[in-house]
Amino acid sequence: MAGRSHLRSVKRIAILASGSGSNAQRLIEHFAGSAGAQVVLVGCDQPAAGVLQRAWDLGVPSYLFNAADLRNGTVQRELQALRIDLVVLAGFLRLIPADLVNAFPERIVNIHPALLPKFGGKGMYGHNVHHAVIAAGEQESGITIHYVNERYDEGEHLFQATCPVLPGDTPDTLAARIHALEHAHYPAVVEKLVRALPPTP
Numbered sequence: 001m002a003g004r005s006h007l008r009s010v011k012r013i014a015i016l017a018s019g020s021g022s023n024a025q026r027l028i029e030h031f032a033g034s035a036g037a038q039v040v041l042v043g044c045d046q047p048a049a050g051v052l053q054r055a056w057d058l059g060v061p062s063y064l065f066n067a068a069d070l071r072n073g074t075v076q077r078e079l080q081a082l083r084i085d086l087v088v089l090a091g092f093l094r095l096i097p098a099d100l101v102n103a104f105p106e107r108i109v110n111i112h113p114a115l116l117p118k119f120g121g122k123g124m125y126g127h128n129v130h131h132a133v134i135a136a137g138e139q140e141s142g143i144t145i146h147y148v149n150e151r152y153d154e155g156e157h158l159f160q161a162t163c164p165v166l167p168g169d170t171p172d173t174l175a176a177r178i179h180a181l182e183h184a185h186y187p188a189v190v191e192k193l194v195r196a197l198p199p200t201p
């Protein structure tokens with residue numbers, strides 16, 4: 001049916017987030033103007049996360065779940081029922097279980113606020129990362145966009161961009177520079193990926 005195949009040519013993105021959601025907002029806004037893909041769901045594991053308000057304000061349905069839902073396959077079934085093509089992690093703090101990784105091969109991506117493989121792994125999120133980068137005396141930091149596997153921050157790298165670490169930087173000032181880099185690049189990298197995907201059957 002012509003109408004139906006037209007609908008399926010619009011790729012369906014789900015964002016998973018745990019925090020403020022500034023990257024989620026940029027992604028939603030970017031794809032609101034796109035004919036090829038839409039953010040159709042914001043999944044969140046934290047009832048008080050700012051991302052829920054942002055999703056509401058932008059008219060994107062949200063889905064609140066807990067750690068057990070993620071582990072026992074409930075989240076996976078929800079994403080499959082919605083025929084999600086690409087899962088985009090944007091400040092999502094939980095480990096993605098192997099079953100979910102396997103259900104979405106090369107269809108889950110994450111953004112990390114440092115130049116992996118340095119400054120990644122369990123506990124390396126938010127200001128912990130920027131604090132460690134400054135404490136190590138690095139002169140450069142940046143962002144890494146990568147496929148997700150069942151280990152924290154270890155999937156294949158898709159994109160990196162760098163920025164300087166300046167004398168006198170605090171975790172706050174470095175975080176602001178990194179966020180600007182994330183907002184500038186994440187939507188475009190996700191768009192390139194989603195365009196190249198074959199449609200989900």
Ligand code: GRF
Pocket residue numbers: 017019020021022023024090091092111112113126178179182
């Ligand atoms: C970003 O720095 C991202 O790299 C990391 O978590 C942060 C989320 O920020 N994974 P926000 O919630 O998108 O503002």
